[in-house]
Amino acid sequence: MSTEPRFSHRNRWFTIAVVVTALIAATSAAMGFVVLPSLQTNTRFTGIWDAICSAAGLVRAAPAGQPVVQANYKTTDVILSSSTLDGSSAISIGRGATLAMRCTMCHGTRGVSEADSPNLAGQYIMVIFKQLQDYKSGARTNAVMTPRVADLTDRDMRDLAAYYAYLPRLPPYHPATAGPAPQIVESGAPMRNIAPCATCHGTLYYKTGSAWLEGESSVYLQAQLKAFASGARHNDISEQMRNIARGMSSAEIEAAAQYYANQPQ
């Protein structure tokens, strides 16, 4: 048995092992950080240091591309968040109730419409806030709504949203006698790139920014789906609703709208 120290340069095995390991490490590093990046077709090789930083995963700025094409229509500039509007105070709700006096003509005294304008009672706070913002910015337009939001401040919109979100919403009404939910609501049309309504609007799952639809007017829902499909309404973020509505058949639009609109007579 050899008695010489293991980690010593006099130990031939140790020296060779260290040298070989270092060589392999150096070769691999050169290959991965320099040779491969320089052969990559999807980026210009701008120097060894840059190649090493990029390969090591440091955040780099995007290469200057062509100028961004701006839309010739207004799109929404609301940042969605499930938490920014949480914890509305009683003051906010009370202030919203006062401001809501001007809304009662169309949206009902307690947020439930008797015309075909949308019910707002119990609507998600983010939804009302976003729609008001969009009306004000012009991302969504409506002959009645547009002039009415012009003088609302950011705080007014938060208070209005808080008030309507606080009111009790219409509960879903789908008795067994009404038959099963339409396929478009429950399973969508996966073969036509349409996710089920219920995956964003509730029942199956909820996506922030999606509206509560139960008890909403069928006329209103159909009009909105058609407006999304044609692009006349375009305040949905990055076309998320236009993508869905575009593929829906008129029968599906009607079925979905009537399902959600169903309420006890």
Added chain:
Amino acid sequence: MTEHADSATVAARMERRWGTVSIGIILALVFMAAYIGVHQGVMPQPRVETVDPRTLHIAGEFIESNLGTAAEPDGSVTVRAIGQQYSFTPQCIVVPADTQVTIRATSADVIHGFLIEHSNVNTMLVPGYISTIVTRFPAPSERLMPCHEFCGAGHEGMWGRIKVINKAAFAKLAADQRRMTCVAQ
């Protein structure tokens, strides 16, 4: 004494052999990775780029009017797309055949998958990061682009289409549009 020396020689020989084999395996793996990278187009993301997923729709290269296919001055094209619960925007991407295509895509909410059938385009769209893939489609064809990373309850309804058209037809499209898609066609 001689017996001891013999066993020391045998041990050294075995050590050398095992050493050679294991170093050989490591070198073979290193060169295999390099070979695949160079000859089979399996290259990692060239650089890490970040973007705020909450503001994609407000400013920057991923606003809706800038999505789709852009013709570049060097003859290649750049495709910009986003994945969100539960669709790709644009839903149909049009690209010219036999042309270098740079895809830049990201996610607005959760992790989505980005895969184009019959091609080596297969990546994830991670919120906060821009995925870049360079590819080339040899001939006109239509391909599916399913989201292949479970992204939520509506995942099965999330897919897009890729339409590869010939160069002349694409040039005609590019003559009067700056960003091209084949949505609703």
